[in-house]
Amino acid sequence: MKQTRMPVGAMPAWTVFPELEPAERVEPVSRKANKSSYEKSQIRIDRKALPAGVGHLRASVLSFMNMHEYGSLLVNYLRARHKVFIERLKWDVPHVDGLEFDQYDTPLCRWAIIHEYGEVLAGVRMMPTTSKCGMYSYMLRDAQRGLLEGIPTDVLFFEAPVEKRVWEASRLFITDAVPASRRAVVQNLLMEQMSNIAREAGATHVIGIVPALFARWLRRLGLGAVPVGPKFTIDRTSSQAALFNVTQKFVI
Numbered sequence: 001m002k003q004t005r006m007p008v009g010a011m012p013a014w015t016v017f018p019e020l021e022p023a024e025r026v027e028p029v030s031r032k033a034n035k036s037s038y039e040k041s042q043i044r045i046d047r048k049a050l051p052a053g054v055g056h057l058r059a060s061v062l063s064f065m066n067m068h069e070y071g072s073l074l075v076n077y078l079r080a081r082h083k084v085f086i087e088r089l090k091w092d093v094p095h096v097d098g099l100e101f102d103q104y105d106t107p108l109c110r111w112a113i114i115h116e117y118g119e120v121l122a123g124v125r126m127m128p129t130t131s132k133c134g135m136y137s138y139m140l141r142d143a144q145r146g147l148l149e150g151i152p153t154d155v156l157f158f159e160a161p162v163e164k165r166v167w168e169a170s171r172l173f174i175t176d177a178v179p180a181s182r183r184a185v186v187q188n189l190l191m192e193q194m195s196n197i198a199r200e201a202g203a204t205h206v207i208g209i210v211p212a213l214f215a216r217w218l219r220r221l222g223l224g225a226v227p228v229g230p231k232f233t234i235d236r237t238s239s240q241a242a243l244f245n246v247t248q249k250f251v252i
Helices: 035-041 073-088 139-144 180-200 214-220
Strands: 058-062 110-116 119-128 166-174 205-211 232-234 237-245
Touching: 058 073, 058 180, 073 110, 073 119, 073 166, 110 180, 119 180, 139 166, 139 205, 166 180, 180 205
Parallel strands: 166 205
Antiparallel strands: 058 110, 110 119, 119 166, 205 237, 232 237
């Protein structure tokens, strides 16, 4: 893939963000929504109406400070990433002993993990865009700087932000173990945790590379997601950078 450098004089992120809100806001469905509205939306969820067994799902946020409290959950999470990104998607990324990891799995990050009886079903890694560890910062910015093979340097339409109000989401996945009937529930729990991590850190936006189809899906979740970069392919996976607003508290 031909890679192009960020053009000289590219506009800084803070001048772009105000223009990236979608024209139409997606209003959250009330907790009092009836069954028909739940079935129609498949997004905003009344927990009392969930199918049997869904109540056993757990959402945990791990860091270097609390990982010891969760037993082998972090190891199981990295093993799930190996199954998704290396075994299934065939990505050429670092791994050892069946665990997938890279230079961004540091004390600066947070891992949001959806699990059930110890089995990891979904996850996402979160980092502030102010991160710095050696020569690396965060994935999108480092790709733009030409530090990462496989990700084009023109991954964003604007200069990668370095701002406290913006966090990056990466390694977002849902495993094949989640049947179609439960994917909406798992997706919602994952996005809820992702939004909470950023919001509790004082951020208003999350930016990250997602499968190209996820941009539309994120808008359906009411996160105000918009594409902020051209579509490109990573090891046969069509992807795109997206930016979404997390200022509005997630309601499920």
